[in-house]
Amino acid sequence: MMADPSDISGPVVYDLVLRSRRAVLPDGERPAAVAVAGERIAVIGDYDEPIPARRTEDLRDLALLPGLVDTHVHVNEPGRTEWEGFATATRAAAAGGVTTLIDMPLNSLPPTVDAPALAAKRAAAKGKTWVDTGFWGGAIPGNETELKALHDAGVFGFKCFTAPSGVDEFPPLDREGLRRACAAVAALGAVLLVHAEDPARLRDTPAAPAFADFLATRPPEAETDAIRDVIDAAGATGARVHLLHLSAAEALEPLARARRDGVAVTAETCPHYLALTAEQIPDGATAFKCCPPIRGAANRDALWDGLAQGRIDFVVSDHSPSPPAMKTGDFATSWGGIASLQLGLPVLWTEARTRGHGLADLAAWTSRGPADFARLHRKGRIAAGADADLVAFDPEREWTVRAADLHHRHPVTPYDGRRLTGGVAATWLRGKRIDTAAAPRGRQLRRSPR
Template sequence: MVDLVLRSRRVVTPAGVVPAAVSIAGERIVAVGAYDAPVEAGLELDLGDSALLPGLVDTHVHVNEPGRTEWEGFATATRAAAAGGVTTIIDMPLNSLPPTVDTEALKIKQAAASGQIHVDVGFWGGAIPGNAGKLPDLHAAGVFGFKAFLADSGVPEFPPLSAAELATALDTVDALFVVHAEDPDHLHDAASSAAYADFLASRPAEAEHAAIATAIAAARASGRRVHILHLSAAGALPLIAAAKADGVRVTAETCPHYLTLDAGSIPDGATEFKCCPPIRDAANADQLWRALADGLITCVVSDHSPCTPELKRQDTGDFAAAWGGIASVQLGLPVIWTAARERGYGLADVVDWMARRPADLAGLSRKGRIDVGADADLVVFDPDDTFTVDPHRLHHKNPVTPYAGKQLHGVVHATWLRGRRVTGDEAGGAFLSRED
């Protein structure tokens, strides 16, 4: 006898979308059988034509607690994640105080999150000037790798690495390094302006191209793994393709906003669209989609990076003064599904990009798939239903999003985390470490 059986005519498995009955005992999936197979279970639910997806894995989330909890906190961020079908997040090391740049800071962050998390949570460490000697101990403590900036991060306590400092960090510890790749020599100070075009001009594509070349050179010289975060500039794709062909261990991700939003359609003063690197034009997005379908871009993650409405400078609409970051952890699945279906992609593609591949990036073999032995992280998703985004109905702390008012396809009706239904009332998430 198993604890739970979920039946659906559209179960997204590694073998494709099939009718199936998914049996769960404890925290794990123990069988994926025929849709109408008899199973003795404590609870059985027939979802009919609603799709059953594996819980999404978002490896790029800024929670900001402790220290900047007014921007976002673990309770609100993880409740939003679960409502959006995300059952695993990996928290970025900056914007919290202290940043996660040594083992003591990791303990402080875990203590702040304890008892508050509604999904499973892992942590990235941070590589900053002067902390290379602390990276091995932090890696041994279970962080999934190290985040590094090659340009100003926006917060003074997390300064960028030079090319030489990045090379030193990679030589110090055999770990995955995830890199914010913009080259400061190609960035320009943005003048005070409500015009998005002025902000975009201050962060040209060449800044990404140059920084990605730096990261690739470090990976080539060291033999270490380097992952390019939130790729925005499609012109850098040939650099990545050539490096991979040479055997360099480099991968890249992109985000929903780079795939679905268009610089030419951003209104003046709409600072909720500001992020770094910036949203570029529709032709650029088309190239990112092709690279995603070809596997050159590994995965799609949120880069959920919220702040207070005041820091977004919605009062003035000044892009230069506004904080750069987009809050989207709850909306990534419907945003991507809405665009993907219009381009002829299916649910299996979206699950590959947003569940399996991010799990593989982090080495989480039991996450991001509906298969025997995997964690019973499951999402009931109606791909045909629609809704209009109301920021005040989202669960992240501050009601700011560039998707406000957009009609999206795909509604999450229920989420299970390791076999238990996530309701938002009880914080049942667990901490994950690299050994998991």
Template sequence: MTDRYDLVIRSRRAVLPGGERPAAVAVRDGRIAAIEDAAAPLAAAAETDLGDVALLPGLVDTHVHINEPGRTEWEGFDTATRAAAAGGVTTLVDMPLNSLPPTTTAANLEVKRDAARGAVFVDVGFWGGAIPGNVPDLRGLHERGAFGFKCFTADSGVPEFPPLSPAEQRAAFAEIAALDGLVIVHAEDPAILTDPDGGDYPAFLASRPPSAERAAVERVIAIAAETGVRAHILHLSAADCLEPLAEARAAGLRVSAETCPHYLTLSDEDVPGPTSTAYKCCPPIRGAANRDALWQGLADGVLTCVVTDHSPCTADLKAGDFATAWGGVSSLQLGLSAVWTAARARGHGLRDVVRWMAEGPAALAGLTGRKGAIAVGADADLTAFDPDRAHTVDPAALHHRNPVTPYAGRTLTGLVQATWLRGAPVDLAAPPRGELLARPGTETL
């Protein structure tokens, strides 16, 4: 007992890189200083014994639309990061849209950072954007610490963030490859997408078929092979895409993909009717057999991340039917519980969930070693999660600015009890203490 730690957290279910076991996690100066047996005598200024409540690393969500500044009425840094902390997420990376201005230049990245500074309850990094005509801006974004570059192959839904044509993709991918950067792609082929023939869910689903995703994914893979860029497919919905992705990875291409809680836990049969637009997202939630295949893609390692694609808007934009409502699912606070509920039913353990929702996203963002794992030297970002606690989702209890969710009224299993950010409990009644992150290798600003 010669060492004195700032904090020791004990749990009979600590989820470590080597598996789940009883452990005592010791924290000093905001980092994990030691991991010992659960009963090890450790001197500390403070100690917490979680008993059978699981201790997880803080989750890393690399796909979040915060929308501030410019559309802060949709969501904002304060509300989004409150929801993140309440859901066990301690690090997130913000998308370059739907804020105004979009994060497509170094100057616009500073606007985004200025809006976030002093307002975040968890650590926050930023993606840059690749849009037509901004290839000369990509290097500046990279040098200022953007984690990578998002682009669309089809309409993004907002006019200030247009999609890239195949020729524009080649130009952007080549520049990003020259920077040894990362491109993340919303992949749907606009030539296959159609306008919905009606306002109900079947019409919307038919307007965005799996073939639209597969064609766009195959094109991204082909351009990645030409340019050598590292490419990541966002929010994969269509299981038809798993085959070309697996082939690309087997061929040694630096291509990866993610999926989202709503694709893993919901199906088209769950949509109650034409005004149940909380379920609308692009690409869409598909059938149960497709959902099963996505789970297999996770088990096989073709899909490496589960992230929320938290894409909120005001309630009025969700009004109407599936032909007119905004497309986006809000689940930042609920992702862990939703995924664990379904994963446990399929025979997966907490170690699998941590791999998909913490380690995988941390690796995507280049944060391995600092975030996403309970490991000596890592930031002491931790989550106390009761894996057996059932709860019914009440939108009024969510911290999202606009708590519209397809999970309303659903009973989920697993509830976050507490989160720690760099060894200190996240207190939503206290001033926020999250930090702004930059891509490793650049200065944190």
């Protein structure tokens, strides 16, 4: 029954069979045996079905999940490798069950805003990636003529800001620049990712503020006004647009209305907006600083409702680390980014399970959703023909985060000391278990022409 009927030489012997009583498949969670041939999933059988294989592992009650696809990671190499780097970021990704990531065009130097910069980034990543890695291009003022070359070179789409990015070499687009970028991206059949905050709504941060003071400088209206501009530009040009790191729940209704009106708009949020609240953040705890900011508990609950209703499409990390010296304890001057690449799965599961969500929801939000968004057709699912990117996950494990034990470059994270439920036991990339004592075998991915 597992053999190819055209093969008269005998039964097929697969390279690997993984058995789990909790396999998360496209049709839900059930006991299953997943047979791998080469780098891909060949067939899925019953848990106790005899399947000839060179190697068999029985995970028993460990869940078998599809590898996570994280489409929002700031690796920062080349140019700011002291902040992070391909070796450390992808090692952390693998430890967290992430088997595919797509790197953002900033904060590397040069930023990925033309084809030579993309070539420099690919050279910097060569031989260093523990997981499969792709790249976004950047849309900044004046580089519209560079977008086609980046698209032809295989970037997955383009990112822009509507407010200052935090680094001078990646300036924001004004309303007219946003519309021009949408038109250029629409002509290419690509997607424009937007960090949507309206600079007119942002306020100056007072010196040495409390967290509440910092939060007040980036009110929900900064997001909602910018999102309306993005929706208007997409509707006028026919562009496909994507809203990054949605933090303001007030944006959910205009987002849903735009979709009803036929605008091609999707949205993501991040574990920190779903797990953390403004009320929990001590003054001076700048490991929690990000832009847009973490908001209050009622806002968090509304984001969970939006995720459950499908108004938010998926969840990714927005891993944006920096050296400890850039997290000074002053919300006015500290870098605005959260380091969490290794922790997204247990952080999300810890909160999701208390809200009645299951492992199938978790996989939809962290694997299939972002894979489908990036049009990575062989990623993000446990199905015949897909890449054998797999994660053994213990949904009952309880543990405490120690920042010093994490694999990203610097031991800074807002989750230090936090009690979590769920842990990654093993990660397989294209059919082979990732062993960080061996050589990295991650590939560089290019946008599919399909």
